[in-house]
Amino acid sequence: MKATVTVMLKPGVLDPQGEAVxxxxxxxxxxxxxxxxxxxxxxxxxxxxxxxxxxxxxxxxCERLLANTVIESYRIEIA
Structure with missing residues (x-):
């Protein structure tokens, strides 16, 4: 089984890399x-x-390693 986890900064959290892009x-x-x-x-x-x-x-x-849930959200897709 394959899964994809997408991790993004939560709205309102500054994103310096995004701003540079x-x-x-x-x-x-x-x-x-x-x-x-x-x-x-x-x-x-x-x-x-x-x-x-x-x-x-x-x-x-995600909760333990893949995302910092204080400032990041995540989405899981399973195929």
């Missing part, structure tokens, strides 16, 4: 970009066969 895009002539938020994507290959158990396990991974 926005400025770089403007310098390249992409003036229509008003905001950029940068995050990360983590792909997991799981041995689990039970979707519910896999999701529970991934949530525990």
């Amino acid at each position: 926005r400025r770089a895009l403007h310098s390249l002539g992409f003036e229509g970009v008003e905001g950029v938020r940068q995050g990360r994507v983590i792909e997991l290959d799981l041995a689990a066969q039970d979707r519910a158990a896999a999701e529970e396990s991934i949530r525990a991974m």
Whole structure:
């Protein structure tokens, strides 16, 4: 089973990397970009066969390691 975890900064948390990308895009002539938020994507290959158990396990991974839940949110997709 494959899973994808997308981790993003929560709304309201400053995103200096996103701001740097926005400025770089403007310098390249992409003036229509008003905001950029940068995050990360983590792909997991799981041995689990039970979707519910896999999701529970991934949530525990996110809460304990993959995301700083004070300033980040995460989204899980299981295929």
